[in-house]
Amino acid sequence: MSQYPYGPHSAHGPGTPGSPWAAGRIPPATPDLRLLLKLTVASFALSVLGSLIGYAASSEQLAAAPGVPFLGTGFVLASAVLGIGINAGLYALVYFPLREQRQWAWILGIVFASLAVLGTLVNVVLFLAVPAVPAMSGVQGAMQPLYLLPAALKLVVDVVWLVVAVRPGVRAALR
Template sequence: MSQTPHGPGGPHRPGDGQPPQVPGGPGPMMVPPRPPMTAQLRLLLRLTLLSLAVSVTNSLVETAVGPSTLPGLEDVVRVPGLPGGGLAAAVMLFGVVLTAALYALVWFPLREQMQWGWVLGIVFCSLAVLGDVFDLAVYLLGGHLLPGLSTIALVAVNVLWLVVASRPEVRAALR
C-alpha cells in the first residue's frame, strides 16, 4: 500500500491518459452550466401548457358538438350525449393522450433549456396552426360555430407561442 493520498501511481501528470483538471473548472464529465432562464422562456413554457389545455378543450368541443368525423360509424357503440358514439370518444381519448405526449416532447426539453425542444416546438406548432386553420374553415363554412370558436382560440394561442418562440431572449436562454 502506498502512503500517498493519490494512490499507488502518485498524482496524475499531463499526458498520462487523464484529462487536465483546471482548478474551479468543469471536470471531464461535467455538463457546462445553463444560460440564465429568461422571462421570455418562462412565458413560452406557460404558453406551452396553455396550448395543451386549449387543445384538449378544443378536442372535447369538437367531439361533443362538431360534425361527425367518422361518417357511417355513428351507430357503432353509442354513448349518450356524444354524436359519434363510443368510437368517437375512444378516438378523442387516443388523440388527447397522443397530443399530451407531443406537448411533453416539447415542454420538458424547453424546461431544461435544450434547443432541440425549441426546434421541435416550432415544427409541431407550425403544423398545428396550418391544420387548425383548415379545420376552422371547415367549421365556419359548415355552420358549426362552437367548434369554430374553440379552434380560433387554439390558433390564437399557437400563433402567440410562435411569436414568443421567435424572440431573441428565448434563443439566448437555450443551449
C-alpha cells in the first residue's frame, strides 16, 4: 500500500505532466540515496566480518577452556550462522525497500543504525574494560587489537550512514 492512499501529491497535482508522479513514475534515485545503499551493504559486510572474527575467537577460547562440555565448536558455529542469518534479514528489511525509495525503510534504517552505533560503543567499552582471557596469550593476545578493527570500521560506517541519511538528497528521493 502506498504512503498516499488517495494517490500521490505534488505541487502540480497528482498525475499532471509536470509532476514527478506522472504516469506512476517515481523520482530518480539521488547520488545521496545511492551512497546510502552502498553504506548499507558495507555495514552488513563489516557486521559479517565481525561475526566471523568473533566466531574464531570464541572457538579458540572454548578449545582452551576446561570443563565446557556442552558448548562445543558446533554450538558456537550454529549460533554464528543463526546470528548472521537474522542480521542479513534485518539488513534486507532496510536495503530492498530503501532501494525502492520507501520512506518507512529510511526511518527503520535510522533506528537500526542508531542502535548499531550504541551497541558497538557498548561492545568496545566492554571489550576494553574486561581483562583479557588467560587463554588468549601469545599469538592470540597479540591479535586482540585486530578484533577491534571491524567494530571500529562498522562504527564509522554506521555514523556516516546516519549523516548521509539526513541529507536533503535522500529525503528528496523518498516517497
